Amino acid sequence: MRLYFSTTSPYARIARVALAEKGFADDIDGALTDPWKDDQGLLAANPSARVPALVLDSGLPLSESLLIVLWLETRHPVPSLLGAAPERAISRSGVAMGAIDAAASIIIGRRLDPAVDESPFGKRRRRSIVNAFERLEADPPELSGDAADLAVIATVVLVDYIRFRFAGAPWLPAIPRLDALASQARGRTSFSSTMPRDMPAT
Ligand SMILES: N[C@@H](CCC(=O)N[C@@H](CS)C(=O)NCC(=O)O)C(=O)O
Structure with missing residues (x-):
């Protein structure tokens, strides 16, 4: 999986923390990207050119921090990111x-x-x-x-x-x-x- 992220973005950090909490930290190919510089890889993954964008191993791109969390929670429910309540x-x-x-x-x-x-x-x-x-x-x-x-x-x-x-x-x-x-x-x-x-x- 390839994750486009910046070190400043709170949205990218949500995706990064969620991926790590699910145990995927070592499976991520991190692509450090300034979203304001119109990186072509980021643009291909997310037409809005915003981080985070996660490209799955299948090539399918996911964008929007909470949708990435939704995908994680759906595909890899344990441990849950929604907790006991x-x-x-x-x-x-x-x-x-x-x-x-x-x-x-x-x-x-x-x-x-x-x-x-x-x-x-x-x-x-x-x-x-x-x-x-x-x-x-x-x-x-x-x-x-x-x-x-x-x-x-x-x-x-x-x-x-x-x-x-x-x-x-x-x-x-x-x-x-x-x-x-x-x-x-x-x-x-x-x-x-x-x-x-x-x-x-x-
Ligand atoms: N709703 C989006 C917001 C993402 C977002 O705004 N990311 C900022 C970085 S903090 C960005 O890439 N901005 C570049 C731009 O707006 O062109 C999410 O939850 O992922």
């Missing part, structure tokens, strides 16, 4: 994904307007992040069992992405329970080996 996991995952989308849209918005963070649009997206943090901090997912479930994966990816992209931002609320979860998750190779970092210079 699937509906709660899906509900919390939705909260985290909304905030990841909000954060990513600010980062993309900076390409068009460096002052986007302080714009009405940026503040609306910041509110999404703050609201999601408060919701998740009040009732955080727990890391236990055979594998991290999707709620843990999405929440930790969110926390680490916000710390990476908005370090020290004064509008961020304190999230000690989520920080503790992210710190605990780093004890697993799936998370520690995929921490967000700037893309290497080419």
